[in-house]
Amino acid sequence: MDGVGRIGEPSPSILHVDMDAFFASVELLSHPELRGKPVIVGGHSPRAVVTSATYEARAFGVHSAMPVGAALRLCPKAIVLEPHMHLYREASQTVMALFREVTPLVEPLSIDEAFLDVAGARRLLGESDVIAARLRARVFDETGLPCSIGVAPSKFMAKLASGRAKPDGMLVIRPSEVLAYLHPLPVRALWGVGGKTAEQLERLGLRTVGDIADTPLDALVRAVGEATGSKLHELALGIDTRSVETVSQEKSVGHERTFDVDERSPEVLRRELLHQSNRVAVRLRSAGLMGRTVALKLRFADFTTISRSRTLSEPTDLGKRIFDEVTAIYEAVGARGEAIRLIGVRVEQLSAAGSSVHQPALWADESAPSEGWRDAELTIDRVTAKFGTDSVRPASLVNAPKSGETADRNGTRR
Numbered sequence: 449m450d451g452v453g454r455i456g457e458p459s460p461s462i463l464h465v466d467m468d469a470f471f472a473s474v475e476l477l478s479h480p481e482l483r484g485k486p487v488i489v490g491g492h493s494p495r496a497v498v499t500s501a502t503y504e505a506r507a508f509g510v511h512s513a514m515p516v517g518a519a520l521r522l523c524p525k526a527i528v529l530e531p532h533m534h535l536y537r538e539a540s541q542t543v544m545a546l547f548r549e550v551t552p553l554v555e556p557l558s559i560d561e562a563f564l565d566v567a568g569a570r571r572l573l574g575e576s577d578v579i580a581a582r583l584r585a586r587v588f589d590e591t592g593l594p595c596s597i598g599v600a601p602s603k604f605m606a607k608l609a610s611g612r613a614k615p616d617g618m619l620v621i622r623p624s625e626v627l628a629y630l631h632p633l634p635v636r637a638l639w640g641v642g643g644k645t646a647e648q649l650e651r652l653g654l655r656t657v658g659d660i661a662d663t664p665l666d667a668l669v670r671a672v673g674e675a676t677g678s679k680l681h682e683l684a685l686g687i688d689t690r691s692v693e694t695v696s697q698e699k700s701v702g703h704e705r706t707f708d709v710d711e712r713s714p715e716v717l718r719r720e721l722l723h724q725s726n727r728v729a730v731r732l733r734s735a736g737l738m739g740r741t742v743a744l745k746l747r748f749a750d751f752t753t754i755s756r757s758r759t760l761s762e763p764t765d766l767g768k769r770i771f772d773e774v775t776a777i778y779e780a781v782g783a784r785g786e787a788i789r790l791i792g793v794r795v796e797q798l799s800a801a802g803s804s805v806h807q808p809a810l811w812a813d814e815s816a817p818s819e820g821w822r823d824a825e826l827t828i829d830r831v832t833a834k835f836g837t838d839s840v841r842p843a844s845l846v847n848a849p850k851s852g853e854t855a856d857r858n859g860t861r862r
Contacts, residue, residue, distance in 0.1 A: 474539050701798070
């Protein structure tokens with residue numbers, strides 16, 4: 449699928465590759481008999497949510513993050529498959545490696561999508577549209593997984609193009625075609641326009657991207673603020689100067705769990721906080737990161753959700769330090785005895801572990817104990833690296849669910 453463009457106009461260099469129904473497609477590799485049928489990937493617990501669905505299921509209105517029960521009411525004949533995160537990670541690593549064989553300029557956005565800048569590969573491999581077509585074919589030939597690719601002059605337009613090419617397609621938007629593709633679209637198509645911003649714009653009679661492009665900048669700024677107004681003005685004119693970044697700093701590392709039944713026991717909740725704190729700490733250390741802000745997330749039985757955080761005097765990557773802080777936050781919230789639907793731990797304000805001097809003496813005058821805990825946790829890292837996650841656990845967590853049983857998609861890094 450390609451635009452006409454001007455005669456002799458070269459294809460642009462930015463690619464956005466998005467794997468189609470990625471988790472479901474990976475599961476179908478093990479269940480080829482289910483191809484062409486509505487398939488939902490999700491758990492079987494009362495509160496399981498859809499993590500992915502085939503396009504046959506999506507035709508009935510099924511989408512990610514909706515309760516599995518609601519999805520089955522929409523599509524009663526759907527087959528539900530349990531998710532297998534390790535398979536998705538392995539497939540992602542294989543796909544990303546194929547991308548990097550085309551160009552070193554690869555910016556992963558998530559486990560199943562990435563931007564590529566192929567400007568430097570065109571002399572050897574041909575025009576960008578040729579590179580994209582060959583890449584799609586190679587990904588499918590070597591993994592059995594379909595993907596859609598958008599080719600455009602900017603990251604915003606490339607992502608827009610891949611979305612319009614789905615499923616299993618390719619769309620090239622050349623520079624001369626950008627405004628023709630962009631301006632008829634609804635304002636919600638612009639990157640960063642959510643429900644509230646869209647309502648503000650629509651109240652002003654701005655319903656399409658073209659409407660925004662025709663609106664004076666000062667009027668946009670008055671309507672939605674300077675930062676948002678300026679960004680929307682640029683995007684509506686097809687301006688996006690962001691480059692493909694091969695290294696991105698993680699914003700936070702977190703872990704959370706939705707209970708099958710609302711949990712009231714402070715002891716159970718404390719054990720879960722300990723489990724999550726240790727998991728977050730392991731992931732921080734494996735990534736060579738430390739964080740200065742510890743955050744607690746609670747969702748109550750009525751779906752009310754709160755987040756509370758505290759900033760430390762120095763960054764940490766220790767599970768004990770994280771647990772102590774998040775437990776103090778939990779106690780300060782005053783939720784003891786209330787029914788909890790979801791609980792989560794997150795560490796933010798990340799920096800490279802070597803970028804700041806570790807100052808254990810600032811930790812409540814407990815420098816020696818903190819170093820002892822550091823040695824202990826590093827020893828556990830080495831043991832688990834050899835024998836697997838959860839091979840060594842605190843005594844209070846011996847009977848707790850294992851890591852893979854409590855993690856969900858929100859437990860991945862952000």
